[in-house]
Amino acid sequence: MSAQPVSGPTAETAETAVSTVSTESAGPGVSTVDRSVGVTAPRGFRAAGIAAGIKESGNPDLALVVNDGPSDVAAGVFTENKVKAAPVLWSRQVLRQQRSRAVVLNSGGANACTGPEGFQDAHATAEKVAEVLGIGAIDVVVCSTGLIGERLPMPAVLSGVDSAAAALGDAAEDGLAAAVAVMTTDTRPKQAALRDPSGWTVGGMGKGAGMMAPSLATMLVVLTTDAVVEPETADAALRAASRVTFDRLDIDGSMSTNDTVLLLASGASGVRPSQEELAAALTAVSADLAAQMQADAEGVTKEITITVTGAASEADALTVARWVARDNLVKTALFGSDPNWGRIAAAAGAAPAELDPDRLDVTINGVLLCEGGAKAAERSAADLSGRHVTVHIGLGLGGGEATVLTTDLSHGYVEENSAYSS
Amino acid sequence: MSAQPVSGPTAETAETAVSTVSTESAGPGVSTVDRSVGVTAPRGFRAAGIAAGIKESGNPDLALVVNDGPSDVAAGVFTENKVKAAPVLWSRQVLRQQRSRAVVLNSGGANACTGPEGFQDAHATAEKVAEVLGIGAIDVVVCSTGLIGERLPMPAVLSGVDSAAAALGDAAEDGLAAAVAVMTTDTRPKQAALRDPSGWTVGGMGKGAGMMAPSLATMLVVLTTDAVVEPETADAALRAASRVTFDRLDIDGSMSTNDTVLLLASGASGVRPSQEELAAALTAVSADLAAQMQADAEGVTKEITITVTGAASEADALTVARWVARDNLVKTALFGSDPNWGRIAAAAGAAPAELDPDRLDVTINGVLLCEGGAKAAERSAADLSGRHVTVHIGLGLGGGEATVLTTDLSHGYVEENSAYSS
Structure with missing residues (x-):
C-alpha cells in the first residue's frame, strides 16, 4: 500500500507493539x-x-x-x-x-x-x-x-x-x-x-x-x-x-x-x-x-492457563478446564491475586465430568495447595502477584488432559462491557 | 432468647430492614x-x-x-x-x-x-x-x-x-x-x-x-x-x-x-x-x-427477571433463560443500563436448546426491541434506569416457559469477590 495509509493513534500503537516482538x-x-x-x-x-x-x-x-x-x-x-x-x-x-x-x-x-x-x-x-x-x-x-x-x-x-x-x-x-x-x-x-x-x-x-x-x-x-x-x-x-x-x-x-x-x-x-x-x-x-x-482480552490483568490432567477422557478434561475458566468466582479471586483453590475445587466439582473429590489435586503457580481434596499447604505459599497464573488440576482418574487459556474478571472487564454498546 | 443477645451493626441493620417490611x-x-x-x-x-x-x-x-x-x-x-x-x-x-x-x-x-x-x-x-x-x-x-x-x-x-x-x-x-x-x-x-x-x-x-x-x-x-x-x-x-x-x-x-x-x-x-x-x-x-x-446479591444494582416463553419444552425454556442469566456480556450491559438485545439474542442462540433465529423476539421492560430475529425498535425506547429489569424472550416454537431471577455484573460484584477470600 498505500493510497490510503493507515494512520492515527490506533495504527501508531499497532506498529509500536509489533516492533517490540519483531526480534x-x-x-x-x-x-x-x-x-x-x-x-x-x-x-x-x-x-x-x-x-x-x-x-x-x-x-x-x-x-x-x-x-x-x-x-x-x-x-x-x-x-x-x-x-x-x-x-x-x-x-x-x-x-x-x-x-x-x-x-x-x-x-x-x-x-x-x-x-x-x-x-x-x-x-x-x-x-x-x-x-x-x-x-x-x-x-x-x-x-x-x-x-x-x-x-x-x-x-x-x-x-x-x-x-x-x-x-x-x-x-x-x-x-x-x-x-x-x-x-x-x-x-x-x-x-x-x-x-x-x-x-x-x-x-x-x-x-x-x-x-x-x-x-x-x-x-x-x-x-x-x-x-x-x-x-x-x-x-x-x-x-x-x-x-x-x-x-x-x-x-x-x-x-x-x-x-x-x-x-x-x-x-x-x-x-x-x-x-x-x-x-x-x-x-x-x-x-x-x-x-x-x-x-489483549478486555480488562485483562492476569493471563491464566488452566491445565487438567488425569481425567477419564480428553473431553472430560476439557469440560473441567472450561468450567473453571468460566467461573466468575475463580476469575474474580485471581483478579485479586488470591490463590483461592476452594473456588477452583467447587467449580471443578460442578462440571459435568467424572470427578472423585478425594483424588482432586490443585496446584497454583507450581505450589500444590490441595491434595486428595483437602488442604496441602497454606494459600499464601502461592505467589500470584505476577501477570501469568498457571492452574493445574489433577483428577487422578485416567490419561485425559487439556489446557484452556482464559483471563481474570476485573473492573476493567466490567467497565468495557457496561460503559459502551458493543 | 437471650443469654447472648444479637448485637452490633449487623443485627441493627437486620432489625431495621425487617421492620420496613413488617407492614x-x-x-x-x-x-x-x-x-x-x-x-x-x-x-x-x-x-x-x-x-x-x-x-x-x-x-x-x-x-x-x-x-x-x-x-x-x-x-x-x-x-x-x-x-x-x-x-x-x-x-x-x-x-x-x-x-x-x-x-x-x-x-x-x-x-x-x-x-x-x-x-x-x-x-x-x-x-x-x-x-x-x-x-x-x-x-x-x-x-x-x-x-x-x-x-x-x-x-x-x-x-x-x-x-x-x-x-x-x-x-x-x-x-x-x-x-x-x-x-x-x-x-x-x-x-x-x-x-x-x-x-x-x-x-x-x-x-x-x-x-x-x-x-x-x-x-x-x-x-x-x-x-x-x-x-x-x-x-x-x-x-x-x-x-x-x-x-x-x-x-x-x-x-x-x-x-x-x-x-x-x-x-x-x-x-x-x-x-x-x-x-x-x-x-x-x-x-x-x-x-x-x-x-441482596453481591454487588447487585439491577434485579433482573428473565422469562422465556414459546419454547419447545419447559426444559428448553429454562436452559435458554439460564444461558442468558449467566452471560457476562448481558449482565454487564444491564449493569450499564444498556438494553443491548443483541447480546441477549447471542446468548440465547448459544444455549443448547431448540431455537429458530427467525422467530426470536426480545422484549425489555415491556418494549419489543427484536422481532423475528431483527430490530423492531430503537434500543433507546427501553428505559433501564430503574433497579428492576424484565427480559422476555419469545421463541415461537411451543408452549414451554420458565423464569429465572438473576442480577447484573457490577463493579461491586468484582470488588466483593476479589478483595476478600470467601
Whole structure:
C-alpha cells in the first residue's frame, strides 16, 4: 500500500507493539513464529486495510485479503451459535465449494440479527469485491464484527471496497494494515507467520478473543499459506489446528454470532506438505494468535492457563478446564491475586465430568495447595502477584488432559462491557 | 432468647430492614407472606442465633433451630456439586431416615475440602447438639457456610452450641436471631412466613443466593411448618417448591459445595393439608426468600427477571433463560443500563436448546426491541434506569416457559469477590 495509509493513534500503537516482538523473526532453517509479518508473508497474497467510514471514530474499519493463486483452495470454521450473522450465512455457502479468492472484513458493525436485508448487504459486499477484482461473488468470503442488530452503512462499505482494492499490496505493511482494520476493542493488531525450512509459509491475522466461546470481541481469523494443498487436507488441518488453539481460548464463555476462522491456500510455493506438517504449522501460528488475543482480552490483568490432567477422557478434561475458566468466582479471586483453590475445587466439582473429590489435586503457580481434596499447604505459599497464573488440576482418574487459556474478571472487564454498546 | 443477645451493626441493620417490611403482615383470613417472622412462626419450633467466635469479626455465627414436635418429619435438598462439604455428607445421612429434631448452622467456615477430619467435625457438632438437647446425633442436621478448605475452630463451635441451646426461644426475635447468625456477605437477614387460614403455618429463613447455581454465598434455607405431614409428602412438596424458586435463582452460575434447603415439620397445628396445599405454601415462602436473596446479591444494582416463553419444552425454556442469566456480556450491559438485545439474542442462540433465529423476539421492560430475529425498535425506547429489569424472550416454537431471577455484573460484584477470600 498505500493510497490510503493507515494512520492515527490506533495504527501508531499497532506498529509500536509489533516492533517490540519483531526480534522473534525466524533465522534460516529455524521455524519460529514471527509477529512482524502476517497474511502477506506467504507468496500469492495481497492485503489492504483502510478507513471506510463505518466506524464513527474514523479508525480503519475495512480489510481485504486476496489470494492471487495459482490455487484458490479454502476452508473455514464458523460459530456454532444458532443465531448466525448474515456474513456467516453467506460465507458458509462460499466455503461449501472449498474455494475462495478473497475475503473482505469489516469492523464497526456485526451485521447480525439484521434479517433478509442484512443478508442482502453481505451479498452486495461480496458482489462489489467480485466486481473490482474481476472474480465471482461466490469466491468472496465476508466477515463482520461490531454491534449486533444494526444494518451496515452500505454506501461506506461499498466505496471502502474500492479504496481497499486500490490499496492492495503484498508487503508486510499491507498485511499489518489489514490486521489493524479489523480491530474493535482490541488494543493491538494481531498477526503471526511461520516459515517452513522446506520453502512454504503460513501467515495469519486475527482479532478478538475466543472461538466457540468468545468474548464480546468476535473472533475473526484469516490464515494464509503458499503451500500446495488439496481442499480436504486444508479443511482437516484447519479443524485440527483450531480445535487445540482458538477453541481452547475461553475469555468469558459467551459465544459470538460472527466467529470465523478462514484458511486460504495459494499454492505459490510449489511445495506440498503433508497434512500433519500443514496442521503443525497452522497450529503454531494459531496458538500464537490465540495467545495474543488472551494477552489483549478486555480488562485483562492476569493471563491464566488452566491445565487438567488425569481425567477419564480428553473431553472430560476439557469440560473441567472450561468450567473453571468460566467461573466468575475463580476469575474474580485471581483478579485479586488470591490463590483461592476452594473456588477452583467447587467449580471443578460442578462440571459435568467424572470427578472423585478425594483424588482432586490443585496446584497454583507450581505450589500444590490441595491434595486428595483437602488442604496441602497454606494459600499464601502461592505467589500470584505476577501477570501469568498457571492452574493445574489433577483428577487422578485416567490419561485425559487439556489446557484452556482464559483471563481474570476485573473492573476493567466490567467497565468495557457496561460503559459502551458493543 | 437471650443469654447472648444479637448485637452490633449487623443485627441493627437486620432489625431495621425487617421492620420496613413488617407492614406486609397477613390480616385475618388473608394469606400474605410476612417477613416480620420466620422459622418460629409455626408452632412447635424454637430457635437461637449467637456469636460463638467462629468469625473473627465477632458477629453472630451459630444458629440452632429445634423441632419440639410432636412430629419430627423432615426433608432436604442438597447441592449437586460432586465436591460436597462435610456437613452435606453428614446431613444426607440424617435425612435418609426422613426425620430430624434439630439443625445447627454456622457461618464463618464452610467445612468443605477438609477431608475425614472435617467429616468428624460435622459429626462432633451433631453429637454436641444431641447431648444438650437429649436426642440422638442422627436426628441433627448440620449446615456450614464460609471459606472452603479450612477446618472449623471446634472449641468455639462446641461451646457455641451450649450458648445457643441456652438461648433457644419460640418468639419472633429468636427466629430473627437465627437468620442473622447465618449471614456471610448478606447485608440483611432473610425470613418469611405464611399462615394458612385453616390453621397451619410455614416459616423460613435463608442466606445467600442460588440453589444448584449459587453465588459464592452458599444458599442455606430452613423451612418449618406445624402442618401434619407424611415424610413422602414433605419430600415431594419441598422438591416441587425448590424447583421453581431456589433452583431458578441464578446469580453467577457457580455451584456451592454446601447448599442445603431443609424442611422440618412439627405437626403441632394438628391440621393435615394436602400435598398441593403444602407445596403452594412452601413455594410462596421460598419465592419470597429467593427474591430477598436476589435483592441482596453481591454487588447487585439491577434485579433482573428473565422469562422465556414459546419454547419447545419447559426444559428448553429454562436452559435458554439460564444461558442468558449467566452471560457476562448481558449482565454487564444491564449493569450499564444498556438494553443491548443483541447480546441477549447471542446468548440465547448459544444455549443448547431448540431455537429458530427467525422467530426470536426480545422484549425489555415491556418494549419489543427484536422481532423475528431483527430490530423492531430503537434500543433507546427501553428505559433501564430503574433497579428492576424484565427480559422476555419469545421463541415461537411451543408452549414451554420458565423464569429465572438473576442480577447484573457490577463493579461491586468484582470488588466483593476479589478483595476478600470467601
